[in-house]
Amino acid sequence: MKVKNINKSFKKVEELCSPRVISSVENCYIKIAKVKGKLPMHVHDNEDELFIIHRGTMILEVEGKKFDLVEGDIFLVEKGKPHRPIADEICEVILVEKKSTAHTGDQDTTITRTIEEQLRSL
């Protein structure tokens, strides 16, 4: 058992749009990511993805609809819904998603990271 601190962990994240696992619960990982830019639209056919805005703002585009998210906002993207984050400035995001979730879904892009990369300790 180990206590981790989300604020301290965020300070150690250098790479953008590269989720890092900081904990787990049941069949889900808790990840943190610094999001910036317009990410590729993607879909997770079999997995929910929960977004919690830790610091900053971003737009979450889901099925063509845009949601403006601010600090403290919590938003569930249900399985099967095409989505993408868009952030002009760095936005710190906490993600809760099934361990099997590929973070860029069905898209293999230059920002796609394997789960082993995401599991590197911070």
Added chain:
Amino acid sequence: MKVKNINKSFKKVEELCSPRVISSVENCYIKIAKVKGKLPMHVHDNEDELFIIHRGTMILEVEGKKFDLVEGDIFLVEKGKPHRPIADEICEVILVEKKSTAHTGDQDTTITRTIEEQLRSL
């Protein structure tokens, strides 16, 4: 699909030690709770319980060991481990736990709330 804000939701919580569901992901609920006092030691035999300290401090006693938790700390109590929160002042906590989890585990106490009570909208 609906955006909820954790900060605004916490402001609406009046009752202490009474978790309220604000979202869900996969087979888990995301709950918020204002914890104060020395809660009864309890155990969830089949469910993990993840604690994220949103604001304030508390001690989490797990199997006789005490962990001092501060804002931003994230801590997994794995299934089967007896535990209890202890907080001198109100501590705002985000919980991620399986939908089947009884928040006071095997203990039916005066602070025990049914899932229907926890699901009341904020």
